[in-house]
Amino acid sequence: MTRPTSPLDPEIRILLERVSTATLATQLFKRGFRTRFLTGVLPLRPDKKLVGVARTLRYVPMREDLDHMGVFVNPEMPQRKAVELVGPGEVLVIDARGDRTAGTIGNILATRILQRGAAGIVSDGPFRDMEGIRQLDFPTYCAGPHANTNLCAHHPVDVDVTVGCGGVLVEVGDVLVGDSDGVIVLPRAIAAEVARDAAEQEVAERFVLEKIQAGSSIVGVYPMNEATAEEYRAWRIKQGAR
Amino acid sequence: MTRPTSPLDPEIRILLERVSTATLATQLFKRGFRTRFLTGVLPLRPDKKLVGVARTLRYVPMREDLDHMGVFVNPEMPQRKAVELVGPGEVLVIDARGDRTAGTIGNILATRILQRGAAGIVSDGPFRDMEGIRQLDFPTYCAGPHANTNLCAHHPVDVDVTVGCGGVLVEVGDVLVGDSDGVIVLPRAIAAEVARDAAEQEVAERFVLEKIQAGSSIVGVYPMNEATAEEYRAWRIKQGAR
């Protein structure tokens, strides 16, 4: 089977590992995007940066006759199928409609996803055995813990279709970036450009923050007026290539 | 193109036009289904009974660059495509994630759907120009009015996939029945059986209601004990086949 996603350019990945979701949100806002940050989805591992390419799993409300323990023996069952599809550098994105009345994935499947080299997991529903998943060595994001099996609330229905997650449209191949604030989704076509501008913005903000920490007012500094901008350009050169 | 749905058996349609969603909910409950009635979706025309077969339209959250007025010129745009697919005896079911911040369909498209012979429209989001749609001569259900175009909140993404609507799983071909309480979804495989048992239940309830109206207590009557059941069987015969 051919992969439906292409890997991220390593240079872009490096840039994205360095910039915050807040900076990316500003860059997206400048380009007319106001709704690319997932609402209600929190990091289990704020210490680990997420950068990866989206694979998706879609849930709809469960139906009592369809959603019983027997479905798990079928490897084509979409939840199980998705777990065995997601690969290196990819992130499994679960559209659970923001429902908080059942888990969406648990520790055993999350362990398998980690083993497959995935970059992380993002769900707008809860995790089961959330503490177990927190201990896995990769970034994961969810809407809190819930012990119920996903079949209590969900019918897994599709893999690798366009979904909504945390109120955000996610296409297969989009770039997800996550940090301690949460997760933002870059449309693939502009990911490189946004990454570069965000990296540049962060250099400038480091300069600004230093000035503020040294006692400067924000007036003329944040944002910079022409005098500060000149000062910045000198500082920038002194700093070297970052 | 072949239809993805088969028409409803006319005898079943007649039974379903006669029974209430409350009765159908009881029959489904007896079979283990607790979650087949749409929550938050109200009738514009409580005077008109809805009976039809599901076709579906799926929305995900909008993205600013994808969802502009230009998309409507493309007849493959899923919202427009769905309108020209739904046919006689069918119901267009719109999965709008229960979002209430934009319309999901308006008067011109609803008129077209009526013209195509459809049985009705069911959306878990609002309608635009809701009063215009109310005046159309068929049953329609939504979550209230909203003037915003669907692109303010939604990206139409798929037709004829399994969706959630009002918290209920809907498969293409499922049977929707609506009355003044709202809409219930019968899994296609059991629709005929449920319709027959519901019709039978309603005859019995007419008998019970007559007794209550005549001053009887509910004890032994609702539900019936053996004595009342016997009385009922006699009444049933006297009534004839209805």
Place this chain on the structure above:
Amino acid sequence: MTRPTSPLDPEIRILLERVSTATLATQLFKRGFRTRFLTGVLPLRPDKKLVGVARTLRYVPMREDLDHMGVFVNPEMPQRKAVELVGPGEVLVIDARGDRTAGTIGNILATRILQRGAAGIVSDGPFRDMEGIRQLDFPTYCAGPHANTNLCAHHPVDVDVTVGCGGVLVEVGDVLVGDSDGVIVLPRAIAAEVARDAAEQEVAERFVLEKIQAGSSIVGVYPMNEATAEEYRAWRIKQGAR
């Protein structure tokens, strides 16, 4: 069995049939009560005034093994028991925790309650066959329609205990008054006094409204300053005993 409630003094009943819930809310507010009006509970019959004494029915969340169709054959099942307890001048108040995912009572039981001479029904959950209940000749209040049987979401557990309904504490014997705005609950001990002061307030407001309709400003009129109060006292005498 002795009734747990005493009937309302007929003179007080007459006063309460005349005053609005808005006026009663003001009188309660003056006495330090800010939270006696039910939120989210709407009239099916805004044309009919509700005045009655509370009997209560308490629901808790359902449990799958306890809440099946078989429970209805037991006349001690609290929902059925409550229906056969409520009597003339009384109102059945259903505490459904404001849950909107199932009906709380249906047309047959509501008909029986009407037959028993009850003053009305108030539920903070939905009704089944709401249109059927609307056609009954007494005031009823609920949170909209829902076709599911109450067992889908509720386990009826108690009758005639103190409950919450629409966010308001209701004791057995409290006085419920309802109009087109909704339902307010008067603690029994102060019902008579509140009724009298509310009736008096409404006479004054009729005077004020006449003045406003004649073009007066609200300044010095609503509320009245001394000059207007004098004018009012003269008007009051001219009007006679109301």
Place this chain on the structure above:
Amino acid sequence: MTRPTSPLDPEIRILLERVSTATLATQLFKRGFRTRFLTGVLPLRPDKKLVGVARTLRYVPMREDLDHMGVFVNPEMPQRKAVELVGPGEVLVIDARGDRTAGTIGNILATRILQRGAAGIVSDGPFRDMEGIRQLDFPTYCAGPHANTNLCAHHPVDVDVTVGCGGVLVEVGDVLVGDSDGVIVLPRAIAAEVARDAAEQEVAERFVLEKIQAGSSIVGVYPMNEATAEEYRAWRIKQGAR
């Protein structure tokens, strides 16, 4: 005192009285506005068109010692002051933070506002004595009925400041248009231009609707392709000046 708003150009008023909020929403969407329609605010009089200029009243949460019946004797109390400020062609817009636990205005004050020649009232909270207000001969919009006095939940704090209402920024002088769907807010600077383009759009939509009603598909018609546009231009001329 000079008015903080200038009256609407009569020609623009006439255009706005003719067009729907759905059409205005489309025109605003084309100009980059996605969030100008009030969510959760419904018409009491869907038969009456609202067109008027915004005056505002801002509520914050109540504080027990500040918000007692005594405050109403002060004519500078913002709620009472606002009522005596709003004038012909103006709409009183109440920012109640969408709170649904108390009324925001009642029948006597609404009557006074009507007497002062105002164009309507828009609140994102409930009305007290909502049926009384419904009977007044002008368009009013709210979030349902509630009998509690506003002081139970609100502290009136300001008049004629920029507010949020139903999730929409409203500046004094903005143009509000309401119909059976609800209320939309036009920034004053673009109201005339939006009104003209909306009127033009509605002529075209009448043409489209006629074609759909006559059995046409939406393909090439909604939106129009070049052939239909030509046909439309001929129809437009035949129709005369509208």
Place this chain on the structure above:
Amino acid sequence: MTRPTSPLDPEIRILLERVSTATLATQLFKRGFRTRFLTGVLPLRPDKKLVGVARTLRYVPMREDLDHMGVFVNPEMPQRKAVELVGPGEVLVIDARGDRTAGTIGNILATRILQRGAAGIVSDGPFRDMEGIRQLDFPTYCAGPHANTNLCAHHPVDVDVTVGCGGVLVEVGDVLVGDSDGVIVLPRAIAAEVARDAAEQEVAERFVLEKIQAGSSIVGVYPMNEATAEEYRAWRIKQGAR
């Protein structure tokens, strides 16, 4: 006074201390229970396992005249009474209707409950001085912190009646099990059987997790096919009696 609950069989208690709520949820799901895990109730001490028998305390909405500081001097006031009733191995379960606008219990009472030998506290409302309670040496669960006294929102009304907590029916004597995901409620009649099957399931899951961690796919492993099951039975024997 005789205890309304019987203590848990020590062997069952040991099993339950070992298994996760996720595993118990699966066992309950297999028996037809989809709704036994509390929603919105989080652990203050994820490091401490909760196993205990339910005692209950029911709150309804406060009424201004009933709920003042004076009520606390009465030892029969239900909140205070409940604190002095709960005993060794028991859990106090507070039904606060999921309201988040006031605390439901504070540090002094929680300390007394710990002193009485109770197994824990579970509330679907907030705690006051939550950090103080977190430091007590037993597992406690709530909906976050809130400084307001319970009388701001609640009227304590009953002890040891069937309640709802976090959307789940809880009977006196039911078995509560809590871990880092939250709390699940086992109907007393099936607690022993569920505990045994859950313990067995966890042994199998340990085997599965080891395989996944060693690089195995989930296909044929989770759930096990016949070959894996055979391998498991061998592993199981080698492990000894667990």
Place this chain on the structure above:
Amino acid sequence: MTRPTSPLDPEIRILLERVSTATLATQLFKRGFRTRFLTGVLPLRPDKKLVGVARTLRYVPMREDLDHMGVFVNPEMPQRKAVELVGPGEVLVIDARGDRTAGTIGNILATRILQRGAAGIVSDGPFRDMEGIRQLDFPTYCAGPHANTNLCAHHPVDVDVTVGCGGVLVEVGDVLVGDSDGVIVLPRAIAAEVARDAAEQEVAERFVLEKIQAGSSIVGVYPMNEATAEEYRAWRIKQGAR
């Protein structure tokens, strides 16, 4: 410019640094205040006590044409202006209508506020780069993290007006006290008196807690009966003036 607030009496500040928000809530409750604790606003630094005087910043919903990156160059833009106004001993209180779809302030501005000697920041919306703000050496409170710039959801409109925050009225000059439970607002006029009574209450509660920890029942102890009160007075003297 003269300050709109007067500094807190140092003696009162010392008392407030010692007492918990739970104790203050009790003292306010005794004076008739039930609604002074912010709901949904959580501490980033539960280890740091907040005591300060309110300065305010008001947001309304954004409008696409008003809220673009260009606004930040204007030092009169209210968000930026507020940052340069707040001074030693003051707390910036942000009214974001409880909206959780965008940040309300970020790390650079928060750093500047700390540099200006402010006592803390309280917002009923999220923070951007929340982890960065958590590391600043002062108490801050918000509704979680969100990477979006405030302009995605908000239009900053006013400084130093009366606002609502977390459902609580806040006047400029009010006293905010925060601990691990959250934030409570003391009306300025009664802050000193409440502080003194709260400090006294905490001494008594320390005595009670010691008794409970030593095995005492709560009966007669919490609250104290006359015998315990006498014992307390003796203990109080032995403890000295504290």
